[in-house]
Amino acid sequence: MLLKKIIYLYIALFSLHSFCQEKDSLPLSKKHILIKIGDTLTIDLDEVKLLPKTKFKAREDINYYYWLRKKVFKAYPYAMLAAQRLDTLNNRLERIKSNRKKKKYIKIAQQYLEGEFTNQLKKLTRTEGRILIKLIHRQTGRTTFSQIKSLRSGWRAFWYNTTANLFRLSLRTEYRPETNNEDYLIEDILQRAFIKELLVDQAPKLVINLDKMYASNKGFIDVEVYKKFFSRLGKKSSKVKK
Numbered sequence: 001m002l003l004k005k006i007i008y009l010y011i012a013l014f015s016l017h018s019f020c021q022e023k024d025s026l027p028l029s030k031k032h033i034l035i036k037i038g039d040t041l042t043i044d045l046d047e048v049k050l051l052p053k054t055k056f057k058a059r060e061d062i063n064y065y066y067w068l069r070k071k072v073f074k075a076y077p078y079a080m081l082a083a084q085r086l087d088t089l090n091n092r093l094e095r096i097k098s099n100r101k102k103k104k105y106i107k108i109a110q111q112y113l114e115g116e117f118t119n120q121l122k123k124l125t126r127t128e129g130r131i132l133i134k135l136i137h138r139q140t141g142r143t144t145f146s147q148i149k150s151l152r153s154g155w156r157a158f159w160y161n162t163t164a165n166l167f168r169l170s171l172r173t174e175y176r177p178e179t180n181n182e183d184y185l186i187e188d189i190l191q192r193a194f195i196k197e198l199l200v201d202q203a204p205k206l207v208i209n210l211d212k213m214y215a216s217n218k219g220f221i222d223v224e225v226y227k228k229f230f231s232r233l234g235k236k237s238s239k240v241k242k
Contacts (some may be wrong), residue, residue, distance in 0.1 A: 049195055049210075052219035054188070064223035064230075065185070068127075072135075072189045073199065075128045078121070079135035080202045085113060086140055086147065106151055130169055134183060137175040141205030145171035175206060178213045181222050187213060188221075 056062055089109050096102045124132065137143050142150075148171065149157035161171045177187035187208065194201040 049191065051188070051191060051195070052214055054221050055219045056221050061221060061223050061227075064226045065189075065221050068185055068223070068226065069189045071125070071128050071131055072186050073193070075124065075132040075135055076190065076199055078117070078124075078132055079139045080200065082117075082136050083139035083202065083205070085116075110151060126168065130173070131186060133164075133169060133171060133173050134175040134186065137173070138204045138206050138208070139202060143172055143174055178209055178216065182225070184213055184217055185221065185223070 054065070056065070089106075092105065093102055096105060121129070121132075133144050136147070140147060145157055145161055148160050152160075157171075164171050175183050175186075177183040187210075190199065191210070193199040
């Protein structure tokens with residue numbers, strides 16, 4: 001009896017849906033199936049991500065979380081663009097048979113990429129640069145160092161890595177949101193932004209286990225490293241004023 005009531009309710013809702021305007025339609029996938037009464041009713045809905053509620057140790061921690069969120073929002077589009085450009089480059093290289101022509105094309109592509117990115121990347125802060133290096137690994141499945149090494153000589157890659165280290169950045173940095181706290185915060189920010197459609201969800205090449213990531217952190221937001229960072233900045237600023 002209860003099953004029949006549920007079926008009638010589904011039929012009523014579906015009939016009501018057919019008279020609604022298009023903008024108010026239910027977000028059903030193309031795979032949904034409706035079968036007459038007496039048979040199975042199947043509706044195949046799109047996957048919905050349910051994330052744990054964020055938990056902060058102190059109210060002031062929210063400010064640090066949203067500070068990091070601003071940095072992630074600034075770096076992510078560059079990582080997306082880098083992934084798109086590298087995919088295009090690799091696809092074209094696969095169609096070039098001659099090694100000489102491949103080297104020539106790589107050189108042209110390098111000049112183009114450097115011209116497109118250099119001035120924009122110079123505007124990034126150290127934190128934004130570090131996030132970008134991590135996100136390039138996320139989007140391409142390879143570290144920035146590995147990407148450079150494949151396009152340039154090993155010596156060039158070493159030189160780029162050494163230069164980055166002068167600014168306390170390593171091009172070898174990997175993205176591990178399941179085990180690294182900062183990476184967890186970055187991924188949490190991205191996932192919530194994707195759900196709210198604040199950022200475009202470009203599928204990452206790196207395999208990320210969200211279940212494991214959230215299970216190990218249980219929604220807690222640890223921003224102690226950033227609080228210490230701003231504390232050091234405050235001390236330096238006070239010394240300058242003195």
